[in-house]
Amino acid sequence: MSEYFSNIRIGATTIATGLAITLRHFFNAIHRKGDAGIDDADYFKQVDGLCTLQYPREAVPTPALGRYRLYNDIDDCIGCGQCERACPIECITIETIKTTADDLAACGKTSQGQQKRMWVPVFDIDVAKCMTCGICVSVCPTECLVHTPVSDFSEFDVRNMIYHFGNLSNIEAEAKKKKLAEQQAQAAKEKAAAAAAAAASGTAPAPAAKPPADEAGE
Ligand code: SF4
Ligand code: SF4
Structure with a gap:
């Protein structure tokens, strides 16, 4: 019988404790109304009363080193x-x-x-x-x-x-591609002509000059 009443007492105490915590957060939330402290440096330490933010008017701040979009x-x-x-x-x-x-x-x-x-x-x-x-x-x-x-x-x-x-x-990209292709075709044509001329005269074509370091992307 005593265990029966003990369980009732524990249940009532537990409910009262939970209600007290809820009420504390509730009243703290009222005090916070209109200001969730989102500009405060210690925002993440402020847990009392911070139940619901009025999004999108309020939003959780992004940490300085956060990785987002x-x-x-x-x-x-x-x-x-x-x-x-x-x-x-x-x-x-x-x-x-x-x-x-x-x-x-x-x-x-x-x-x-x-x-x-x-x-x-x-x-x-x-x-x-x-x-x-x-x-x-x-x-x-x-x-x-x-x-x-x-x-x-x-x-x-x-x-x-x-x-x-x-x-x-x-449109610009197509024009750039066309221009590049034309210049590459022209360069190949000139190279082939130089090789043919060298072959006809019996001399090897001079090796292509190495581009400057900057031009080569080095
Ligand atoms: S684009 Fe790819 S590599 Fe870059 S952050 Fe997103 S998932 Fe990571
Ligand atoms: S510079 Fe290179 S690595 Fe950086 S965004 Fe452009 S393509 Fe990507």
């Missing part, structure tokens, strides 16, 4: 493809076109002064697949690929989750 500053991208090769789930797609000599100035330099030698008509990141592991960011030689603090980028249509950073339109 990717962004590529295409003006600094040299189209090396290292990020694409490093991505473990293949969510980066890059297409490049070699720059012709007369287009180098138009292609421009990175903010660090490195001459760019590739047009990058396609630089797509499927952020719906991206697991924000950061490997692509760590291998980028120009540090143009970065994580941003943007953590909420949901979309109704998953196709909108593919982000395009390319620096040429389709």
